[in-house]
Each structure stands twice: as structure tokens, then as C-alpha cells.
Amino acid sequence: MATTDMPMTPRVRPAHRDPNVLRWLTAYALSLIGDIVWMVALGFAAQEVAGPAQVGMVMAAGAVPRALLMLGGGVVADRLGPGKVVVGSDAVRCAIVLGIAAVLWLSSPGLWLLVAGAVLFGVVDALFMPAVGALPPRLTELDQIGRIQGLRMLVIRGSWIVGPPLGGLAMAYGGAAASLGAAGLLFALSVPLLMALRLRSLPSDDPPAVIVPQSAWGELVDGLRYIRRHRVIGPLMVSGAMSELGTNGLLSVGLMLLSRDQGWGPSGFGWIAGTFGLGQAVCAALLAVKGRVPRAGLVQNVMLVLGSAAVGTVAFMPTLSAAVGLSLLSGLLCGMCGGLAISLIQTSTEPGYLGRVTSAMSLTGVGLTPLSLPLFGAAISAWGVQPVFAVGAAFSALGAVAGLSATAVRRAELPRLPGRKDTGQPVAVPTQNPN
Template identity: 30%
Template sequence: MSEVTVALDKRVQKVPKTPSVFKEYRFVLLFLTLLVSSFSVSFFSLATNWYVVNFLGLEAMLGIVMFASSVPRLVFMLIGGVIADRVSKAWVMFISDFTKGVLLVGIIALLMFDLLAIWPLIVLAFIFGLLDAFFWPASSAILPETVKEEQLTRANSVLNMTRQASMIVGPLLAGIMLAIGGYVLIFGITAATLLIAGIIDLMMKRNMPKEERDSKQSKLGLNGGGMFASIKEGFLYVKNSSFLLALMLSAVFLNLLFSGPFMLGLPIFATHVLEGTEVTYSFLSGGIAGGMVLGSILVGVLNIKKKRGVFSIAGILALAIFCLAFSLSSSFYLNMAFVILIGAASSVANIPLLAVIQHHTEKEYLGRVMSFISFSAMGLMPISFLFTTLLLALSISIDVIMLVSASALIMVSTMIIWKGKGLRMVD
């Protein structure tokens, strides 16, 4: 064997190999609880929507149910971030999952006595949205405590893939359960899954490091500053970080230009441009979710550790280009390819940034930072929906709206690449 070969063998042996995230017991627990929680969300959404439309015959009230769940999720998201920084994150997750499970047991009782009307569902949707506002910042902020730093990108890709897979498989399973056993069965299984998630949350709390298990009141105590003072402190932390500030502005523009035209407009595009049916829409919607799964797999395999900001900006630009191509096409098969690429680009843009935030943010601020990013992403979605609706009311076709929005998104992405030095230089 030559000296060069021996030297290469030694170098290969010295290259550290990143261990599988599933060898981390705490991550396995987090994965299981998010898997169960994600499927329960899919089950609950399908069952509730179908009950309102099909059983109660109140199609017009479905928007009220969705509004009731989305508003508290948005309004209380920042408070949820503060709570996640002050108390055990696993404990916050337990309270959210367990409370949902108990509430669904009450819904089952109303169903069995034929007393379930629209208003209990609206109240339930409001409470679910409120609990989600505390659950998601906590579940995002707890990840760095379950894996090593070099595993963060891969861990985020696994969890993102899990959520997207639940969006594809969950409604299918829910439809089967609904057909077999009706509403009592599907609400019963959803309640059981949430209670199981609560048990896993408790197991995760017991296996957290001592500083996470113990109450943080002595360090960040509830008497150490008011809720709004803590939110302000978190905002100043984001403001003083060029990377986080650029990221938050990117999230604002991305959701303003993408959410309304492409999420609200997708069924309209399927009907008026592609001249399809609800099956066409379901394929396009499933294509985006499938693309997100593929993107998650790609990011997980690559396990990017350097230049993650640049990688994410490239993902945003690619997403904008694919959206532009989608708006210009009237071929179902081409548009299926484009929506898959849009979903993949979305994962490529989002997952590395989550890992960067978790890696570079001080732990005592992580819950608030994650809530600010989520708030930035969600805050302009209602405005985007409203603006798209107004343009449609002015008889502007959805393909034109998508074309203009995608073009604006390309310009914003280019501006981020040019001006967003903090985001570009991170890692």
C-alpha cells in the first residue's frame, strides 16, 4: 500500500462522523411527542371542518371556527415565548397536550348526548389556538437541549419532515376513521393521542438537564420583570442582532407575498386556470406538502453546518422563481412539478435558519426569539389573505396576482442577498 493511500486512510479515520439524532434519548421523546401532536392536529382539523359543513350544514360558520383558532394563536404567541423562557418547556408542552385531550373528552360526551352545536366548537377552537400559542415556542426552543450542536440542522429536518408527513397522511387516516366509526371514534382517538403526547412530555421533562427541569424563577423569575418588559427585552435582543432582524424582515415579506396569493389562491387557480375539480386542488395541495418532505430529507442528508444563511436565502430565491413559473403555466403536470419544487424550496429555506437561530441565540432568550419569528411569519398572513381577496373582488385574475407577487418576492430576495449582510454572513 502506498504512503499516499495510508495518509488518506488516516485522514478519513480522523473525520468526525455525526451520530444519528435517534441515538439521543431526549430527541426520541421530542420526536414522538411532536409526531403524535402533529397527527392529532390533522385529525382534529378534518373532523371539526367536516362536522361543521356536513353534519351541522353551517358552511358559512366554518370561517368563524378557523378565525377563532387563528387569532389567539397569533395574539398570545409572544407571551408564549416569554413563558417558554421562564419555566420548563416540557412542562408547558404537557399542559397544552393534556388540556386539549381532556377538552376533547368533554366534546365526546356532548356528541354522545347529541348536544354538540357550533358554539362549543368555536370555544374549543379558541382554546386550542390559545394552547398552541404556548406549545409551539416551547417545542421549538427545547430542541437544542435534546441534541448536540452539530446535529441541529438534521434534527430540525427530521421534525419538519414529521409535521409535513402528518399533513399528507393525517387527513387520509382521519377520513378512514370517520367512515368506519363516525365522529365519536375520531374525536376519541384524537383525545387519546393528545393524552399520550402529554405522558411523553412528562417523560421528556424528567430526562431534561437539571437547569431545564427546575423552575427558572430564581434566574428569570416572574417577579424579576413584567410580561411586557420581558417581551420588550426579547424585541431589543432581536433588534440588536443584524442576523435576527434581517430574518424577521424576510419572514414578514415572504408571508405577505406568498401566503395570500398562493395559499388562498391555489383552489381558485385549480378551478379557473387549470379548469380542474377538487381533485386537482387536492393534488396541488398534496404536492406542496410532498415537496416539503423531500426538501426536509435533502437538508437532513446534507446536514449543513456552515453558510446556512446563504443556503436559506438561495432557498427563498428558488421558491420565488418556482412561484413565478407556476403562475405562467396552465399545464397541470408542469404545475404539479412546480408545487413540489415550491414545497422543497420552502424546507430548504426554513430548516437551516431554525438551526442557526437555535445555535446562536442565548438560551434564556430562545423562547422569545422563536415566538418573534413565528409572529413575524404569521402576523401578516391575515393581511395577505385580505389583500388577495380585495384584488380578486376587483376582477383581477389569480394568475396575474400570483405573477406580480412572485416578481415582487424575487426582488425582495435579491435585496436580501445584497443588503442582508447579517443573514448572509452568519456561520
Template identity: 30%
Template sequence: MASTLASAGTRLRAPAKLPSFRLLWLGQSLSLLGDGFSYIAFSWITLSLTDSTLALGYVLAFQAVPRALLTLVGGSLSDKWSSRTLMTLSSAARAVLMAGVGLIGMTGSLTVPILCGAAAAFGAVDAFFQPARASILPTVVDKEMLAPANALLAVGTKVSAILGPAVGGMVVALSDAPVAFLVDAVCFALCGLCVSRIRPLPRGPEDSVDDAADAAAGTAKEAGDSLLTRMRAGLRYALEDPRIRSILVVDTAMTFCYAGTFTVGFATLAKVDLQGGSTTLGLLNGALAGGAMLGTLVGGSLSSLPRVGLLIAALAGWLAVGMGVLGLVDSTVAAFVTVLAMGFGIGFQGVFGLSWIQRTIDPSVLSRVISLDMVLGYAMAPLSLILCGALARHGSGPMFAVSAGVLALTALGVLSSKAVRGMR
């Protein structure tokens, strides 16, 4: 047992020995920390200026819409230039933008229109960073290290997602909201510095994609240089491969089931069904995050690669069972354990699913495929929130039942495809 744990730890630590990976990990963590800062700063200063939640909704919407609309553009440019270049430029632009907003705020001249414009610009620039962030890893580590490297990056993501808003709130509480923008600018500037120092691995003939994707890759590479043509080529590449099509469908279905039930659903479950309060809601969200982090670490430490297609089906079925249980539980302990187990499955599968994408898809179209997946998620999340909000009027049971049904059908759909079942 001790030797097994030591071997698992060695595999998990292997990517951290590479200087470029350490720079990527630090840069990504700083960027996500900055995202958390910006959310708190935008939210708090908007409410301070207007005392209106409607105005806050406008500001956050101005940030979200450009990000969703321009993500495909960001993915296309990342494939054309390089993920490192786009991440560096995006980080520098966000640093300048946040510094500008902070300095304006220090003079007391911030208004809601300025905040909306800054939020829109931030969302637009961030759209170029996100696809590049997800596609740069294969240029930094060998294919054999993708799973543990993704696990370490995911842990950094989760820690930053927790620390960013928490530390941002402390900065606002101890100083003022404009100061949070300035700290935010420092985070993005340091992120850009880290990413700019990454040195990609040399690539040889052995790094080509697998045979099943070669034809589509060739089509995408020969598609021309115009932005629209490149975007169409990326879409065609994704749709011509049944495995990638299936992953896009599964991810979209998962987002539909996650977005509403893990927000509206958890709140309804905590307050109405479990008769609890904010502490109960915090426990459920903590169980989801803790389970996901544990599953990520376990997945990243494995030496063998499971069949990704079967793992995707297993996760959908696992979550379907979990959703069904959540619709019936009347105990906080039972709900906590169920959510913890669901989070573990999400984290475990996420390591191998993303690694398969990075390992299999041709590097020349990788960012475009990832950006398409992101856009589908952006589109599905608000629909899920609206539907869950409507279903929640009748209690959490119907909401979790609908999610369980969608996930069960997703699992059956994955199992029905021979191409997907054979994914490794």
C-alpha cells in the first residue's frame, strides 16, 4: 500500500518538476484569482453606487455576453497564433483595463456606464484567454503527463476560485473597492509575465494525432486564413468526428444538469427540503468542491488510462443516481455524502476527458474545438437556471428528477455508440 501511494504521488508530482509547467500553473492560478477579484470589485462598487441589484445584473451581463460571443473568435486566433501569445496579450490587456478602472475609482469618478463599458471590455478580452488556457497544456508536457498535469491545474483552479472572491472581499472590506481593481491588475500582469516565460516542448512526427482524426484535421488545416473560414473549419472538424460530437453533446447535457441544480437546486434543497440555512447551503457547495478536488487528485495519480467513453457513460449514470437521491433525501448528512460522491465523480472523469481531448485532437484546431464546447456551455447555463427556477416552485424533487432523467438518457446514448465506447 505504501509503495502504491508513493508511486501515485510521484506520478502526480512529475509535471511540477518542469519549469514551464510551474509557470503555467502559477499564471493560470493568478488569472483565476484575478477573475475572483474582479467579480467582487464589480459587484460591490456597483451596489455601492446604485444600491440596485438590477444595475448589478446589467454590469455582470455586460461582462458575460461579450465573453460568450467572442470565445469562438478567441479559439480561432489561438490556433492561428499560439496559445501562449494570446494568453500573454489577454493578460496584459486585462491588467491595463483593471488598473484604469481602479485609478478612475480612486478619483471618485466611476459611474455605472463606465462600469458597464469596463465589464464588456473585460469579458471580450477574457474570451481570448479561456480557450488558450485550456489548449496550451499539450505544448508544455508530454502526452504521458497530461492526466496528472490536468489534475494539478484543476486543483489550482479550484483553490483560486475559492480564494479569489474571499481575498477580494477582504481587500474591499479593509480598504475600498477601487483598490481591489488595482490588486486585480497586478494579478493579471504577473500572469502575463509567467505565461510569456513558458517554453513550449519541441515537437516531432510522433506527436501527430490519431488515425481517426487525420482526415478532418487535414481539412481544417487547408481551410484558409480568414477568421470566419477558420471558425467554420473548426466546427466541421468537430462535427465530422463522432467521438468529438458525442463529447460536445455530453458536455452540453452535463452543463444543463449542473448549472441549475447546483445553484437553484442546492439553495432550494438547503432551505426548503432540509429546513436549513446558509450554513447548510455552504456545506453542500463545500462537499461538491471538496469531492471534485479529491476525485481530480485520485484521477491524476493513476498510472493507467481508463476507457474514456465508458468513463463518460459511468459519470452520467453516477450523477443520475445522485440527482435521484437528492430529490428524496431529508437529511443534511445524506445530502452531504451524496454531493461529495457526485463531486468525486466529476473531478475524476474531468481529468481523463480533458486529457483525451488534448491528446487526440489535432493541435492546429484544438482551441477551436475547446472554444465550441465552451460556447455551448455558455448558452446552456442560463436555460438551465431558468428551468430550474420554474421547477423549484414545486420543490426540489421535480428539478432533480428532470436532471436525473437527462443524465440517464445521456449515459445510454454514450453506451449506444461503438466509436465512443472505444475511446481511450
């Protein structure tokens, strides 16, 4: 992977026409689809050799080390550079998956192999995710981050459309070994694309005049302190975490139980969840084309309140068609809210902290939120669907208090380079003092 001192002058090409950005998006899509196919194959492989309880154990085995080590993965990305870490970790994930596929092809190992493979994959995933998320600011100028996040959201939506059927087809025609082989091939295809990326040099890449050694733990604490003290990143992290914890359980376990209670069945759940994803995809496309939304900080928080309210109100809809329509609106609002939040955080972060900040963002959605799903199920069993939807949505909306109460967030704008025509005000590149 080449690291060059790319010029800081405005680029002629927007992100969706930049070959460097498109290489990253393609590699990211291949990795995401590989992740999904891996999970499908892992679950079915466990089902062949164990009961339902053991299947759940295998599926959760990788989530625990990923959640525990995610922040440490951010430290590694900042120390070694996200380019090196993302290539190395993706290559290791490929080796793990292909190794398990080979063993399954040649023999019939017990459950231990699947558990060990899931744990190892989770450990490496804790390195890969912060590194791949920290790459966008090194691919192009900061005024293109909004477009990149819109394109990234489109890639995520598309991966969930392609991944499950691909994994299911591979399982149907070749069993777990073939499905794991397909996942490994996807990872293998992403590695050369990641190696071909041209990463621009950021200010923190320059060697300091005086090197002050710091332990990994010290760097982790320093990163958390940086997030807490930053006037834009800190409040947005709090609001994002509250939104994830308040709504993700509603949009998975909650919608399943709502569809059951209302008599809409699995097809009803599919329509509601699908239109929510469609709304997010449409909003991602708008953000990818427009690139920059004026008064982004204020808009993000308003969208958070409205999106949370829409999600909570779905449970009170009398008909499936009304729930589907409101779900589409929820997806539009939440999609814009999430894309703007990530863009504001990444453009406000000092380059030397990008890995740690990205790992903190990933921790809530990927690490902590899945662990909260049983709590939503238990709460719905105890109090019913509608009260839990109302409380979860209210908790998510309260996250906007952290944003709206911070003057820096209300005034936050996405960057605009000199000479670009836009309706918003430019934002200076973050300084060394986050206070």
C-alpha cells in the first residue's frame, strides 16, 4: 500500500468518481459480504454437529473477544497506521476461514474447531474494524467525507442483500466447507484492493521532534480522554451510543415480537424491516450525491429526535401498511442522522486519534448492542411490546440532549475547501487542542 504526500488542494473528482475511494468501497463490500457468508456458514456448520444451545454459543463466541478488544484495536491502528493493520488483519481472517474450510472438507471435527475459529476471527475482527473505518480521511480531502459515508451506507445495505443468499446457496450446493471457502475467497479478493490504496499523508504521520514513549494502555486512556474532552466528538459519541442501545433491539427482536402479536407474521416483519433498510439506502444515496448538508450538527440532532419518535410509533400502528409506511420514514430519518454523525466525528478528529475514535464508535453498535438483545426480549415478555418501544425510543431521543446542549455540536459544519461553491460555512481542520 502506497502512502504519498498527496496535495491538499481541492480535488476535481468527487468521492464517487475517485478510483482510490472506489477501490476502498469495493474491498469493504467484499469484506462485509465475506463476514455475512462466514456467519451463515458458521451457524449451519454448528447446527450439523450440535443442538440449538451450542449453536448460540458458537455464534456468540466471536462477539465477546471483539467487544473486549475493540478499543485496543483502535490503539494498534493509530500506532502502526490503519493501512498496514487493515491489510494484515484481512489476510489473517482469510487464512482462518480457509483453514477451517479445509479441515471441514477433509474430516468431521467437533464443535471445538468452530468455537476456536469464531474466537480467533473475533480477535482479528477487533483489529480490522477500527482500521478499515479510519481509512476514509486518508483517501481524499475532508470535504468528501460526507459522500464517502453515504457510499459506505449503500455498501452496507447492498452487502446484506447479497450476503445471506450467497451463503445459503453455497451451503445448499457444497455444505459448510464450500460456504466457508466462498467467504475466504471474498476476503482474499479484498486484500489486493486494500494494498493498492493510495493513502495521503496526514499531519500526525510526520515524526515528532521528541519521541515520548507511551504504553498501549496509556494510549488507550489518552484516546478515551480525548473523546470525553472534545466539544464535538464527545457529545456525538454519547448521543450515538444512546441511539444504538435504544433502537437496535426494537428494530430486531422488537419488530419480530410485534409482528407475532399483531398477526403480521414473518412476512410482515420482512416488509417493515425491509422498508426501514430502503429508507436508509435512499438517504445514503442522497448524502453520497450531495456530500455536504448545511448546519450538519443541528440537522443531525433534529433527525435523531424525529427518527427515534418514528421508530417508537411503529408499534402503535393499527395496520401493517401503516407500520410499513412509518418504517420507511424512520429509515430516511435515521439514515441521515447516522451518516451525518459519523461524518462530523471523522472530520473533527485529529489524525493521530482516528483509530481509537473509530473503535469507540464501533464498540457500541458491534460490541455492546448485540449483548442487549436478550434484555429487550425479557422486557417485552414482562411489559409488552408497546411500552418497550416507547421507552426505547425515548431513551434514543434523549441522546439528542447531549448534542443540542453542546454549542459546538449545534454549530458544527462539515468541511468545505476554499474555492468550493457551497451554502454552508467552512470548518477549519481540527487543531491539537480539542477543548
